[in-house]
Every structure is written in structure tokens, then in C-alpha cells.
Amino acid sequence: xxxxxxxxxxxxxxxxxxxxxxxxxxxxxxxxxxxxxxxxxxxxxxxxxxxxxxxxxxxxxxxxxxxxxxxxxxxxxxxxxxxxxxxxxxxxxxxxxxxxxxxxxxxxxxxxxxxxxxxxxxxxxxxxxxxxxxxxxxxxxxxxxxxxxxxxxxxxxxxxxxxxxxxxxxxxxxxxxxxxxxxxxxxx
Ligand code: GRF
Numbered sequence: 001x002x003x004x005x006x007x008x009x010x011x012x013x014x015x016x017x018x019x020x021x022x023x024x025x026x027x028x029x030x031x032x033x034x035x036x037x038x039x040x041x042x043x044x045x046x047x048x049x050x051x052x053x054x055x056x057x058x059x060x061x062x063x064x065x066x067x068x069x070x071x072x073x074x075x076x077x078x079x080x081x082x083x084x085x086x087x088x089x090x091x092x093x094x095x096x097x098x099x100x101x102x103x104x105x106x107x108x109x110x111x112x113x114x115x116x117x118x119x120x121x122x123x124x125x126x127x128x129x130x131x132x133x134x135x136x137x138x139x140x141x142x143x144x145x146x147x148x149x150x151x152x153x154x155x156x157x158x159x160x161x162x163x164x165x166x167x168x169x170x171x172x173x174x175x176x177x178x179x180x181x182x183x184x185x186x187x188x
Contacts, residue, residue, distance in 0.1 A: 002080040002184040003029040007070070007087040012040025013169060014085035014106055014176050019047045021177030025184035030077045032070055034089055050077070056089055067095040074099075080187070083180055084138065096140050103138040104183060105145075106176050108168045110152055111136060115143030120164040123155065131155050131164055133172045135179035149179040 004026045006015045012031075019028050031044035031051045044051035052073055059066040066089075074082060084105040096103065109119035111134040123131040132152035139145040151171040155164065 002026045002187070003078055004081045004083055004180065004184070005030040005032060005074050005077065005079040006040075006044075006083045006085050007031075008033050008038065008040030008085050009035050009088040010038050010040060010086050012038065012043045012086065014172055015040050016043050017173035018083065018085070018177055018180060019043065019049070021181075023177055023181040023184070025181040026081065030073070030079060032073060034066075034087070040086070063089075063092050064094050067092055071095060071098055081180070081184060083176070085176070090142060091138065093140050096138055099138075101137065102183075102187065104135060104148065104180065105138050105143070106172055107134050107136065107143050108165070108172065110134060110150055111143055111147060118161075120161040120168065123164065124159065124161060128155055131168060133168050133175055135175055148183060149175055151175040 002025060006018060006028055008015055008031060015031060028049050031040060031049055033041050033053050034056045036053045036055055041051040054069050056066045080102060082099050082103045109123065110132045114122045130152045132150055134150045135148045137145040137148065153167055153171060
């Protein structure tokens, strides 16, 4: 069973889905937030999972020093896989290389469409017929990297960014545990 750390910055609904999904292939062993006192931390503690805050603000502009502290915590907890779930910091090459092949993210669009922010509004503005979510390996370029899985749904005529966000989030909650289990089963 692979030991997974989930990195969050806020609400943590994807973390909750990963905690609830009872997979044989992985176990959530650690949660780290870069923002103090967020809901994600409370969710981890409620599930009996160790939860740490490593506040990026303590490190000023030194992103690598911030990541070195995260990396040290991951190694202390013997983590095999790192899952980003609403983690709102862009990672430096140091961290991405250190965890290459074992670092995943979930993104609310059908990548390669709409990397970055405001994905729901962008899908609507483009007049797309469908929209969805992607789980992918993290590489240095933001929201790029091999796709591990996608889930899609039709866009309805009366959809708004808010209704899309809600339905995509429900897709994410199913997709992330499946993709993480697949990755966990595939690495040594
Ligand atoms: C999700 O939409 C995810 O795709 C994106 O950030 C959001 C996080 O939501 N990366 P939550 O914190 O998991 O509820």
C-alpha cells in the first residue's frame, strides 16, 4: 500500500473524496497546507490523518526553501506519492524533479484545454459542447504533464460558471481516487 501525502490550500473537498474512497492501493498518510486553519486541515484531523501547516509566507520570496521544508516532512513520513488537491502554489523545478512520476494534480478542465485559472468561464465563452476534469502528472510547465485520467460531461445551454464548477467538482471526486489508485498500483 502506497503512502500518499495530499497538499491543500483550502476547502479540501478532493482531499475528502480521497479519504473516503477506501482504496487498497493507497493510504492518505499526511496532509500539508500552506495556509493555516483551512478546512482541508480539519478534514484530515477528523479522519485521524496527521495534518501540518507549512506557511509559505514564512519563507518570503524563497520558494525553494518553502518546498525543502515540505520535502523534508514528506521524507520523514515515508511518503511515496504526492497528490495536489487545490494547492495554490506553483512548484519549482527542485520539487517537481524530486517527485517526478510521483506527483499528481487535479485540474478542472479537459486538458490541454484551459490550463490556469477561470476554466469554467473559459469553456463557456468558447462555446464548448463539453467540459470536465483531468488528473495529470506534474511537470515544470503548469497544468501540463502526462494525463492519467479524464472525466467529461456535456455543457447545457443554461449553464453558468457556477453550475459548471459544481458539476465538474462532482466528477473530480470520482476521478481522483480512481487515478490515484491506478498510479499507486503502477509504481514500484
Ligand atoms: C478543484 O476544482 C481542483 O480541480 C482545483 O482546485 C479545486 C480544489 O477544490 N485544482 P477542493 O479544495 O478540493 O475542494
